[in-house]
Amino acid sequence: MRKNLNVIAAYSIMMGLIILVGIFQSWNIALSIFNLCLISAVMTMGANIQWGYAGLINFGIMGFTALGGLAAVLISVNPVQDAWSAGGTNILLSLFLIIGIVLAVRFVLKRYQKSKIRNYIIAAIIISGIIIIRLVSEPGIEAIEEVNPARTGFLGGLGLPIIFSWIVGAFFAGGLAFVIGKVALGLRADYLAIATLLISEIVIAIIKHEDWLTRGVKNVIGLKRPAPYEVNLQETEWFIILVEKFNSGKLVLISDLSERQAALNQFVIEGSSVFVKLCYSGLFLVVVIILLILTQKALYSPWGRMMRAIRDNEEAANAMGKNVVKQHLLIFVLGSAIVGIAGAMLVTQDGLFTPGSYRPLRYTFLIWVMVIVGGSGNNFGAILGGFVVWFLWIEAAPIGLYLVNLTTAGLEDTHFLKVHLIESVPYFRFLMMGIGLLLIMRYRPKGILPEKIEIK
């Protein structure tokens, strides 16, 4: 118990802060912060597995998040029958062609010795393949995008419950990570960072511009929910009774019957959105706890010890007969898959998929700030980092506003400096993140909750 005291203290302070937001601002805001904190925590766990366990830098988190989101769309949206009949065959044909090309390249790679001619053959296969695919897919894509472009204009998905997408998102992200890992894991640390950053930009470019698959920048809205809708809740009897019981203390004070009814309605409307958010919180909490148990088990298993050995001294681990390349690939895939889950969760919560909103600052660098601040190599630290940083990211604007008002209290309200500063309050979050990261890197380089390995 004692040795975990700092963990418990840190988490209690964090929960206390969120509860304070609930009391002073509103429970709605507090819960939406909490939900995004949970999602961020999942992302940081993914990044932490790669960086903390194995020392791999993955700056492609944005790409994996977006793939998770794509999975949510492809799983939950109802299929667009017209689009399928208009261009589905072309798309399927192209898919088979891609598989064919990959198989052909593999065949050539296996069959023939390394030589210049082999390289030329592979290049020829790929280039001719791309040309054929473009010829095949072009009419299909045009046809699909012409089907009711204002509302659909894409193939749609499978029409399954959106929860499934969390698993599928993990597979998507893991699959991409496998390909990237095969290509880029041989690079030195900072090159891997740059390479993954750029590859994630390519992924976003594809998601943004392949309208037949994702609707691109037209966004996909109104995704299915795993939780009830507010409107339905407000008409459900048991829910109204529940709210009435919950607020009975306040309702009793109102004597007038019609006024009481109006107050109750207000409570029901507020309560319904809080209830929906609570449902999400429950779902996310389950994911976080499952992942935490799994990662904790992995950390203390022989496998975790091996990963740390590889991280701390690659050559020595190699000399002991550990397959460094294979383990790196494995952990890269695992970590990215977890990020993919988070991406799907995020889209599930928002109920919409907006490819334009995926930006490296928010989805890659911020997550890295979380990992570093929280404590790399320590799962509790990573989750805490997700909480602290997301909390500050949201609450930076109010805090910034308070600070601006405090420092410029002597100035008139119309003074240009004060007006300008108040206008730029939203950007104080960048300042806070940057200064926070620099301070932590300098004075507590292992994070708030540093890695602690006890040998059992």
Added chain:
Amino acid sequence: MDFLNALILLLNYIFVPALAYGSQLAIGAIFVTLIYGILRFANFATGDMMSFGTMVAILFTWYFQSVGLSLGFLPTALLAIPFAILFMGLYMLVIDKFVFKYYRLNKSPPVQLAMVSIGVMFVTQAAVRIIIGPSDRRFFDGEKFLIRANEFKEMTGLNEGLAIKSTQVITIVVTIILVSTLFWFLNKTKTGKSMRAYSDNEDLALLSGIDPKRIVMITWMIAAILATIGGVLYGLDKSFKPFTYFNNMLPIFAAAIVGGIGNPFGAFLGGYVIAFSEILLTYAYKKFFMYVLPESMEPDGLIQLLSTDYKFAVSFSILVIVLLYRPSGIFKGKIL
């Protein structure tokens, strides 16, 4: 005649814009490569440092405009550059003193320095957005075109016009001057040679009496010059927006790595490789073929290899291919 028309078409839509864009990337890439070669880390604050320098230049430009100072047909921003560089140099030294120095003295691994540079990126970005705001700003004044498309058509009697913006010419001229001075400095002067020696082998350089503090300071100064000029040129040619500058970091990194990181000349050429491949692969060649081919063979599609949406993706794909087959870059840089 048709052939000439086709040539002018390519000049107008591919060659001139790519040359200007490539120059802007090249300056940024040299910046990245110098920091990497001498201070030994990948600087993720590149784009934001450039935007900071540009912001200072814009503020000076506004000041000069308000007091009525101008360079006639040239943009006032050129006048603001030296002041901005001074300011930027100060900023770089402050950052180095308070942030990077500690890690350098502790001989931290490059990864840690890269992480620290992300912190610097956040802070710089905040500073830029708080001071000047996140919106799009144009600060170009003076003569806009050197040759207008219509004038060119009248002059030559061709169907295709060639428009050359003065910003493109300024970009190219300034780049030539800047880069040749830089190479002269690195290759011919004693300080430049000692910088190269330090980049090549730190311990050996220290043994032969090279002062690391001086080298680091000069590197930051050169970095300030490159960041400011590169940023201002890009801003003059397109426009200034902090977010675009942040994103420009990506093709700049690509250029630096393609050219062989740590190798300034490679970075210079890398900028053009990236710019030309981006524009060549995303240009629609329909009109070109209409001029070149006989009428019966006229193409019906756009003859576009990739849609323009994939502009960035092109440069990154080149980077990935280069990393795969020649990890030290096209022109041998440091071995990864």
